Amino acid sequence: MYGIKSLKGMFSKACEYGIRASIFIATNSSKGIRVGIKDVAKEIDSPEPFTAKIMQILTKNGIIHSAKGVGGGFEVSDEAVKSIKLIQIVDAIDGDKIYKGCGIGLKECSEDHPCPVHHEFKKIRGLLLEMLTKTTLEQLASGVKSGDFFLKTLNIND
Amino acid sequence: MYGIKSLKGMFSKACEYGIRASIFIATNSSKGIRVGIKDVAKEIDSPEPFTAKIMQILTKNGIIHSAKGVGGGFEVSDEAVKSIKLIQIVDAIDGDKIYKGCGIGLKECSEDHPCPVHHEFKKIRGLLLEMLTKTTLEQLASGVKSGDFFLKTLNIND
DNA sequence: TTAATAAAAGACAAATTTATCTTTAATTAA
DNA sequence: TTAATTAAAGATAAATTTGTCTTTTATTAA
Numbered sequence: 001m002y003g004i005k006s007l008k009g010m011f012s013k014a015c016e017y018g019i020r021a022s023i024f025i026a027t028n029s030s031k032g033i034r035v036g037i038k039d040v041a042k043e044i045d046s047p048e049p050f051t052a053k054i055m056q057i058l059t060k061n062g063i064i065h066s067a068k069g070v071g072g073g074f075e076v077s078d079e080a081v082k083s084i085k086l087i088q089i090v091d092a093i094d095g096d097k098i099y100k101g102c103g104i105g106l107k108e109c110s111e112d113h114p115c116p117v118h119h120e121f122k123k124i125r126g127l128l129l130e131m132l133t134k135t136t137l138e139q140l141a142s143g144v145k146s147g148d149f150f151l152k153t154l155n156i157n158d
Numbered sequence: 159m160y161g162i163k164s165l166k167g168m169f170s171k172a173c174e175y176g177i178r179a180s181i182f183i184a185t186n187s188s189k190g191i192r193v194g195i196k197d198v199a200k201e202i203d204s205p206e207p208f209t210a211k212i213m214q215i216l217t218k219n220g221i222i223h224s225a226k227g228v229g230g231g232f233e234v235s236d237e238a239v240k241s242i243k244l245i246q247i248v249d250a251i252d253g254d255k256i257y258k259g260c261g262i263g264l265k266e267c268s269e270d271h272p273c274p275v276h277h278e279f280k281k282i283r284g285l286l287l288e289m290l291t292k293t294t295l296e297q298l299a300s301g302v303k304s305g306d307f308f309l310k311t312l313n314i315n316d
Numbered sequence: 317t318t319a320a321t322a323a324a325a326g327a328c329a330a331a332t333t334t335a336t337c338t339t340t341a342a343t344t345a346a
Numbered sequence: 347t348t349a350a351t352t353a354a355a356g357a358t359a360a361a362t363t364t365g366t367c368t369t370t371t372a373t374t375a376a
Contacts, residue, residue, distance in 0.1 A: 007255030009263060010279075012166050013334065016263035023274055036352065050335050056354065069343025070351045086275070097165030105167060105174035108311040116181055116298035116307040117244070120289045121168075127285055131278045140274035149274040153266040171364065194322065208365050214324065227373025228321045 015093040018054045020044040020151050022089055025064055025074045026081045026141035034073030045152040054093065061092040081141060087132035099129040173251040176212045178202040178309050180247055183222055183232045184239045184299035192231030203310040212251065219250040239299060245290035257287040 009016070024043050028035050037055060041048035055074060058064045063084055064074050076084070090098070102109035103121035111118075143149035167174070182201050186193045195213060199206035213232060216222045221242055222232050234242070248256065260267035261279035269276075301307035 007253040007259065008170050009255050009259045010168070010261055010282075011263075013263060016261075019262045019275070038352095047335055049337070052353075053335090053355095059353085066353060067343075068341075068351080068353045070345065072343070072352050074353090095165040097167050101165065101167045103168055103174075104177045105169075105171060106308070106311055109308075113312055114307055115309070116301050117177070117293070118307070120293060124168075124282065124286050124289060128282050131282060135275070135278060143274050148272070149276070150264070150267075150271055151273070153264055154271055196322095205365055207367070210323075211325095211365090217323090224323060225373075226321080226323045226371075228375065230322050230373070232323090 010098065011090065012094050014050070014054050015090055017044065017046045017051050018058055018089050018093045019086065020046070021051060021055065021074075022058060022064060022076070022084075022137060023140045023144055024151055026076045026137045027144050029075045029081060030078070030141065030145070034067060034071065034075045036073040040074065043151060057092055058089065061088070063088055063092060076137065081138045082136060084137040085133055086135040086137075086140075087129070090132055099125050099132065168256065169248065170252050172208070172212050173248060175202065175204045175209050176216055176247050176251045177244065178204070179209060179213065179232075180216060180222060180234070180242075180295060181298045181302055182309055184234045184295045185302050187233045187235070187239060188299065188303070192225060192229065192233045194231040198232065201309060215250055216247065219246070221246055221250060234295065239296045240294060242295040243291055244293040244295075244298075245287070248290055257283045257290065 011019070021040050021044055024040055025035055035043075037048060037052045040046075040055070041051045044051070055064065055066065059066045059074075063080075064076050065080075066072070066074050087099075090096075102115050103117045103124075104115050106115045109115045109118055140149070144151060169177070179198050179202055182198055183193055193201075195206060195210045198204075198213070199209045202209070213222065213224065217224045217232075221238075222234050223238075224230070224232050245257075248254075260273050261275045261282075262273050264273045267273045267276055298307070302309060
């Protein structure tokens with residue numbers, strides 16, 4: 001009605017791009033294909049230079065691997081695709097506040113000193129943490145490969 | 159490890175302040191007391207001018223009521239305290255993306271065209287929506303009045 | 317009617333996030 | 347060894363969010 005700001009999602013844009021990029025890279029790595037930053041940005045519909053920065057974070061955190069030079073690009077090893085959980089990507093980019101922090105921003109919020117929404121948020125944080133901890137890159141990538149899941153919008157004008 | 163950003167919570171800071179402020183105002187309105195912006199900011203430990211802006215949004219959205227002049231300040235009517243749900247505050251300040259939007263930022267994400275985390279996020283969004291829809295300002299305020307819940311940190315140096 | 321009080325409104329500034337551009341370093345192949 | 351390719355790194359800029367300050371408007375009480 002009279003809000004101030006554009007809408008705010010669960011994760012930062014950087015994190016959204018990071019997750020989508022990781023999944024795209026994983027779908028190609030299983031076929032033995034390295035993908036360059038141009039392909040990544042094009043496929044997940046993200047700004048290329050910004051996406052490159054995020055790839056650097058993911059690379060430094062050991063989530064994806066990069067190779068310079070001709071035939072280089074980004075990849076994820078078969079073992080990594082199986083072992084990497086969504087939470088590792090979120091942690092690397094957005095940190096743990098989304099599933100650990102107080103819902104209304106108290107620096108100190110605990111069972112002994114709870115904020116008014118502490119108990120309600122505990123369930124949500126718990127479910128989010130469980131989901132992030134259980135979901136592997138492989139699960140997500142296989143859904144994309146099978147055509148069940150998508151990494152960008154259908155509408156070309158978005 | 160090598161992240162870029164400060165930690166990002168579920169809601170914006172504006173929304174966190176808005177929720178805390180609404181609860182504080184409600185705890186006083188039940189005692190028939192109007193509170194000024196100074197008291198609000200002091201009690202919820204927030205920047206006063208920024209908090210004033212957020213109060214304006216809440217007022218325009220009919221969540222709280224304001225009175226200018228001597229003896230003025232912010233209040234919430236008894237009926238409003240009972241009927242207002244957390245979701246109204248969140249909607250007014252942050253919008254509905256947190257409980258409606260795609261987890262990884264696709265503009266079009268639905269049952270027919272799901273992103274890779276669509277089904278997992280559905281549960282979390284649903285739980286969050288349920289909680290926001292069910293929780294009233296009264297519930298939160300009564301916990302603060304009884305001393306069970308807190309609106310700011312214990313530690314004076316935070 | 318005047319003075320005091322308190323929120324509303326508007327302009328502005330700082331900090332953070334998002335996005336872009338240029339240069340450098342590493343790798344491959346000729 | 348040179349040229350081409352590709353990511354890394356660094357500088358910069360735009361956009362958004364957060365925070366501050368000043369002026370205006372409304373209300374109350376004297």
